[in-house]
Amino acid sequence: MAPAIKKLNTHNEELYGQDFLTLADYSPEQINDLLDLAFYIKAQKKKGIPFEPLKGKVLGMIFEKSSTRTRVSFEAGTIQLGGQALFLSSKDMQLGRGETIADTARVLSGYLDGIMIRTYSHHDVEELAKYATIPVINGLTDLYHPCQVLADLQTMMEVKGDLKGKKLVYIGDGNNVAHSLMIGSAKMGIEIVVVAPDGYAPDKEVVEKAQQFAKTSGGKITLCTDPNEAVQGADFIYTDVWASMGQEEEQVKRRKDFADYQVNESLLAKAKEDVTFMHCLPAHRDEEVTESVIEGGHSVVFQQAENRLHAQKALMTALMS
Numbered sequence: 001m002a003p004a005i006k007k008l009n010t011h012n013e014e015l016y017g018q019d020f021l022t023l024a025d026y027s028p029e030q031i032n033d034l035l036d037l038a039f040y041i042k043a044q045k046k047k048g049i050p051f052e053p054l055k056g057k058v059l060g061m062i063f064e065k066s067s068t069r070t071r072v073s074f075e076a077g078t079i080q081l082g083g084q085a086l087f088l089s090s091k092d093m094q095l096g097r098g099e100t101i102a103d104t105a106r107v108l109s110g111y112l113d114g115i116m117i118r119t120y121s122h123h124d125v126e127e128l129a130k131y132a133t134i135p136v137i138n139g140l141t142d143l144y145h146p147c148q149v150l151a152d153l154q155t156m157m158e159v160k161g162d163l164k165g166k167k168l169v170y171i172g173d174g175n176n177v178a179h180s181l182m183i184g185s186a187k188m189g190i191e192i193v194v195v196a197p198d199g200y201a202p203d204k205e206v207v208e209k210a211q212q213f214a215k216t217s218g219g220k221i222t223l224c225t226d227p228n229e230a231v232q233g234a235d236f237i238y239t240d241v242w243a244s245m246g247q248e249e250e251q252v253k254r255r256k257d258f259a260d261y262q263v264n265e266s267l268l269a270k271a272k273e274d275v276t277f278m279h280c281l282p283a284h285r286d287e288e289v290t291e292s293v294i295e296g297g298h299s300v301v302f303q304q305a306e307n308r309l310h311a312q313k314a315l316m317t318a319l320m321s
Helices: 028-047 069-080 101-109 122-131 146-160 176-188 204-217 248-257 301-320
Strands: 058-063 084-089 114-118 136-140 167-171 191-195 220-224 236-239 276-279
Touching: 028 146, 028 176, 028 301, 058 069, 069 084, 069 114, 069 136, 069 301, 101 122, 114 122, 114 301, 122 136, 136 146, 136 301, 146 176, 146 236, 146 276, 146 301, 167 176, 176 191, 176 204, 176 220, 204 220, 276 301
Parallel strands: 058 084, 058 114, 114 136, 167 191, 167 236, 191 220, 236 276
Antiparallel strands: none
């Protein structure tokens, strides 16, 4: 059940015009404000009440990596907020033919009210934000996936209420989703255990950053290699594909290395009786998660997917209106 909204500010002057590159840049209070707004926007949508703070605004969406959830949720969300969204494939832009990121940022700043980019290098997104005079939203990089985790936090609150002290176990590759989950958990006072085989642990700098945030929030960051031990007492179990986009050549090796890291009924039984299963999708069924788990009563994966829309609408409202 989503917590009651105590104080709603649909125009947050503190966040207006800011970038959203990683949750590390946002305080727990700012994250809670965004989540409150996401709950409000979702409730308005369910009631059929228009909420259009982006009238006259245009979001440019740059895609170097293909997507289902990111494209549709941002495009539909912008339209629902009264604005317009432009799909900008890197193959069709001069960015793909040698124009610098700095020049692209300054040109687009003259046309648009915000930029969402889904790409490979996190450094490229930082450079885009440095030179743009409009908000830049990280739709995904190889280092972080903050929009996904903002929606995950909304979903977790809907299911369990207050998140402080809850235990989240992430099983799989220490990738961009794992990184953002660690940062988000640390900010919100969640205990997170990241379980990965040797050689697939998350980035050390990200771990250290999350541990620093956890010191002030009461959260806890743990790394381990044993999923059976890790899931004991878990409120949430989360997994992702074993080979992310761009890692297809490693598929066979990763399948072998992650063979003991599948989320299945046996593993779920070792967690709390009311454990919640999460996945950012797309899922490779019967690889990282069995069909019975993803389609079972513990799964909230499609609730998560829907919340990408509401969380990102809250983000665009805060940054662009």
